[in-house]
Amino acid sequence: MSAAEQISKLVPINSLGPDSINELLASTPIEEVSSGTMLFDEGDNDHQAIYLLEGEVQLSSESGTKRMIIGGQEDAKYALAQLKPRQYTGKTKSKASIIRVDGALLDRLITMEQAARSGGIVVEEYEGSADDWVMGLLRNEVFQKLPPANFNALLARLESVPVKAGQVIVKQGDPGDYYYLIQSGHATVARKHDTGKVGMLAEIGDGEGFGEEALLTGAPRNATVIMRTEGLLMRLAKQDFDALLKEPVVHWVSGDEVRAQVQGGAGLIDVRTEDEFKRGAIKGAINLPLYLLRLKANTLEPGRRYVVYCDSGSRSCAAAFLLAQRGFEASVLKGGLNALRGA
Missing domain, CATH: 3.40.250.10 (Rhodanese-like domain)
Known part of the structure; x- marks a missing residue:
């Protein structure tokens, strides 16, 4: 049985599609641990969901309560002692296979899929899939900091904007109104200096964002962004940027x-x-x-x-x-x- 097949039976991982399950596995590989390994202590307040795939784990509390979890059985479909702070100490009683899933990543993946299924975001067609692009957002360090509710709302409020090569998206000196994410295409960031000379600051492409500085500082745009190629941008209005991105980050x-x-x-x-x-x-x-x-x-x-x-x-x-x-x-x-x- 493949790793993806093993974890696809776990709750709530079983609500995810194949792409999201592969995304989980890419960041949280299955571990082989020896007998007597301490997995967590009673009172821990970590952000992991730890699943037992094979072997045995004993859960014990200071009150004297003990439970044995055996891989493959019904109880093992659920994360071990998931209530935080943890109510039990978990220790392997045999050689075991486990997976430690980042709870925030799991929440975001579930949020993304549920948003897509409920029509929470409409993404125009381009080379690749909308799911690939949204999965790319989940790899972005900023979006990983968002609570699932914010990420879901952000997906619903993003507006798609088709663009052409040579089109000016933001102009130096203009007020900030939107934050932009590049779904497809490439752009140049340039700045005009006091001397009148124009210098190129950066080239940006798929998955990268721009325009946040004017929204965060309240100052005019400090650079001009021009599309080098045709493409598709997603933009977020300032009020939504402030509420959904700025506040949590x-x-x-x-x-x-x-x-x-x-x-x-x-x-x-x-x-x-x-x-x-x-x-x-x-x-x-x-x-x-x-x-x-x-x-x-x-x-x-x-x-x-x-x-x-x-x-x-x-x-x-x-x-x-x-x-x-x-x-x-x-x-x-x-x-x-x-x-x-x-x-």
Whole structure:
């Protein structure tokens, strides 16, 4: 029996289609564990759904309650001691096969399929399938942070926009009105400098987003985006972007919380300009101006938490969103340096 066939019988994985099951397996392979392996402790508040495929696991609680779960039997169709905090300690009593599923990923996959079945999103035809594109969203670090309800609502509110090569999608200096995702096609991001020269900042393609900075900061568009090819964009209005994406992704912290996070190993990033940084900054901070963040984010330490700040919190809000897109955990100093100065 294949791995996909094994997990397709588990609840609620059995509600997923083949593509979603393969997506689960890509991130959570089946593990072979030895007898006596501790899978979890009573009181754990993790985000995993752990399933027993083969072997035996004993569940025991401090109150003296014990249960034996045997792979292949009815009880094994359900995640082990799934109520959180966990009500039991789980330990293998024989060699066993298990799978640890990320609970948030499972929720998002179920949400996506139910939304598609209920007509929650209409995606126009292009080379590839709409399901492939939505699955691509689920791999995006930002969308992985969304509660399932937000992701479902976002799918329903995205509007499709066919585009042609050479078409200007957003223009530098215009107000921000939409956030865009490229379903198919390629675009160029360019910026006109004070000298009058136009410089290309980036080339973006399938699955990438743009336009968030103006929505997050309230400032005019800081670059122009022009389609290099024909394609299809999906756009989200500002009010929906704020409610569905900004609120869950951007985490605000106080000055005291910043100090605690830094003491715990977090890095400080000042996203103001180089000249502003030279005039005074928080001790220990590095300077990575917002306009350079897309290009320089790969110089940051993977897996490290960061706190970003500016004068007011506006630019740092945009910076935190950009970092989240690249897989970083980033908090924002609420009110920025202005709040610290007034404290």
